Amino acid sequence: MIASLTGKVLASSNGQVVVDVHGVGYLVHTTTGKTPRLSVGATATFFTSLVVREDALTIFGFLTTDELDAFELLRSVNGVGPKSALAILAQLSVDKVSQAIADESDATFKAVSGIGAKTAKLIVLTLAGKMIAGGSASPEPRGFESAVSALVGLGWSERQARESVSKVKGTDLSDQDLLKAALQLLSKARKA
Numbered sequence: 001m002i003a004s005l006t007g008k009v010l011a012s013s014n015g016q017v018v019v020d021v022h023g024v025g026y027l028v029h030t031t032t033g034k035t036p037r038l039s040v041g042a043t044a045t046f047f048t049s050l051v052v053r054e055d056a057l058t059i060f061g062f063l064t065t066d067e068l069d070a071f072e073l074l075r076s077v078n079g080v081g082p083k084s085a086l087a088i089l090a091q092l093s094v095d096k097v098s099q100a101i102a103d104e105s106d107a108t109f110k111a112v113s114g115i116g117a118k119t120a121k122l123i124v125l126t127l128a129g130k131m132i133a134g135g136s137a138s139p140e141p142r143g144f145e146s147a148v149s150a151l152v153g154l155g156w157s158e159r160q161a162r163e164s165v166s167k168v169k170g171t172d173l174s175d176q177d178l179l180k181a182a183l184q185l186l187s188k189a190r191k192a
């Protein structure tokens with residue numbers, strides 16, 4: 001597995017970069033918005049995903065590990081291949097992808113060329129609870145994410161779970177009490 005490449009940029013155009021790593025030129029497919037920033041002759045580091053197909057070995061490269069992680073998560077969705085995942089990340093930042101999933105906004109993904117309504121909905125459903133807005137560790141208290149995950153596992157949407165846990169969170173609540181309070185809040189809202 002090729003996990004990263006660091007070398008001199010030999011060529012850069014249309015979402016493809018040729019990186020010279022000790023005399024070997026690697027063709028790296030990247031988001032089209034990122035390639036203009038990579039000038040020929042500059043040294044660049046890519047965090048990569050090697051996709052092996054029957055007829056090709058293709059390297060997809062990203063400037064940050066957050067982009068790579070988002071790419072891999074998007075590829076885990078049925079119907080989203082590496083080119084579709086790359087197209088999504090070319091149009092949307094990792095933060096926008098995370099926010100769209102948290103907001104259950106399949107319209108955000110439908111706006112990406114090549115992503116249909118069914119695939120957009122599948123992305124939102126499959127990745128609910130798997131991406132944290134900001135692409136990195138959550139600033140919330142330690143029990144926050146586990147309470148959200150538990151509520152999502154019980155059938156609540158991620159948006160509902162996050163809202164309810166945010167309303168009841170407190171420094172004096174244990175993880176179990178946080179989950180109980182959020183569940184009570186959701187149950188009251190459902191009955192109303």
